[in-house]
Amino acid sequence: MNELLSGLLRDWARFDPAPLFVLSLVPYLAFLWWASRSGRFPTLALRGFQMTLVFVAVTIVAAVVAQQRYGAQLADVDALHGGAEAFLTLSNLLVLLGFSSRAKAPVDR
Numbered sequence: 001m002n003e004l005l006s007g008l009l010r011d012w013a014r015f016d017p018a019p020l021f022v023l024s025l026v027p028y029l030a031f032l033w034w035a036s037r038s039g040r041f042p043t044l045a046l047r048g049f050q051m052t053l054v055f056v057a058v059t060i061v062a063a064v065v066a067q068q069r070y071g072a073q074l075a076d077v078d079a080l081h082g083g084a085e086a087f088l089t090l091s092n093l094l095v096l097l098g099f100s101s102r103a104k105a106p107v108d109r
Contacts, residue, residue, distance in 0.1 A: 028052075045098025051091035059084040 032049060035041045041049075062084040063074040070077050074084065 025056075042098035042102045044101065045095045048091045048094025048096075048098055051087065051094055055084070055087035055091055058087045 032046075032053075035046055035049060059074070062077075062080040066072055066074045066077040066080050074081050
C-alpha cells in the first residue's frame with residue numbers, strides 16, 4: 001500500500017499544472033462577462049475584478065523576467081514579486097471600495 005501511495009505521489013509531483021491555470025481563466029472571464037451585463041455590480045468593484053486580469057498578466061511577465069534574468073522563481077525575486085503582488089492589492093482595494101460604497105448607499109425600493 002505504501003509503495004502504491006508513494007508511486008501515486010511521485011506521479012502527481014511530475015504533473016504540470018500550467019494547463020489548469022489557463023483553463024481557470026475561462027470561468028473567470030465568464031464571471032466578468034456576466035457581472036458587467038448584470039448591472040448589479042458597482043463600477044469600481046467591477047473594475048477591481050477586471051484588474052485581477054492585469055495582475056495575472058503582470059505576474060506572468062514578472063515570472064518570465066525572474067527566470068530569464070535571475071535564474072530564479074518569481075517568489076525568490078522580492079522586487080518583482082512585490083511589484084506583481086501590488087497589482088493584486090490594488091484590485092482587491094478597488095473591489096472593497098466599490099462594494100463598501102454600495103453598502104453605504106441608501107437602498108432603492
